Amino acid sequence: MKLHGEILAFALALAPALSFAAQKQAEDAKMTDERLVTILHDTNKEEIQAGRLAQQQGSSADIKSYGEKLVTDHTKADEQVMAAASKAGVKPNPSSLTAHDKEMMQTDKKKMDQMKRLSGSQFDAAFAQEMSRDHDHMISMLRDARQHVSPPIQELVQQTIPVLEQHKDLADKASKSADQKTQGRQPQPVKR
Numbered sequence: 001m002k003l004h005g006e007i008l009a010f011a012l013a014l015a016p017a018l019s020f021a022a023q024k025q026a027e028d029a030k031m032t033d034e035r036l037v038t039i040l041h042d043t044n045k046e047e048i049q050a051g052r053l054a055q056q057q058g059s060s061a062d063i064k065s066y067g068e069k070l071v072t073d074h075t076k077a078d079e080q081v082m083a084a085a086s087k088a089g090v091k092p093n094p095s096s097l098t099a100h101d102k103e104m105m106q107t108d109k110k111k112m113d114q115m116k117r118l119s120g121s122q123f124d125a126a127f128a129q130e131m132s133r134d135h136d137h138m139i140s141m142l143r144d145a146r147q148h149v150s151p152p153i154q155e156l157v158q159q160t161i162p163v164l165e166q167h168k169d170l171a172d173k174a175s176k177s178a179d180q181k182t183q184g185r186q187p188q189p190v191k192r
Contacts, residue, residue: 031145032148034090034092035097035101036153036157037088037092040078040156041078041081042092042105043074044074044077047070048074050112050115051066051067051069051074052067053112053127055067055068057115057118057119062174062177063127066128069167073167077163080156080159080160111130115127115130125175127174128172129171132168132171132172132175135167135168136168138164143161
């Protein structure tokens with residue numbers, strides 16, 4: 001009986017700490033205008049760089065064209081982000097990002113660094129797949145976030161989602177095209 005009492009006392013002592021940790025995690029995950037503007041601004045800059053990389057290193061017309069579209073659309077999108085931020089009275093602020101946000105951004109940067117080492121059809125296939133995943137993730141995040149932000153930022157989200165869906169569709173198309181080219185190649189004969 002004494003053991004049960006000690007376990008119960010320990011559990012009761014631990015409960016506030018667990019509750020605080022759960023509350024802290026929920027706060028970290030809560031989307032704010034400032035946090036979303038910061039994520040979108042940073043993402044637009046990354047997508048512009050990715051588009052330029054695709055224009056330089058892409059081997060297919062689809063990837064080069066896709067890269068050009070990324071640069072054009074994300075340049076315009078960033079102007080819209082800054083206008084919506086101004087209406088909402090916020091600015092991009094890296095301190096508003098959660099540890100998870102920063103980790104995701106670092107992972108994306110590493111993926112792009114790896115992409116820079118690829119060339120030809122390898123680059124095309126990897127780039128298209130990565131862009132499809134990235135855009136899918138952003139669409140999902142924006143759909144979840146729109147209910148937690150102010151009207152000017154909600155309007156921005158509504159404008160942004162269709163553009164990202166189009167980018168994802170183009171990436172999927174380019175990925176299928178790159179896969180077909182890779183699979184359609186005849187292996188080189190082995191020299192003896």
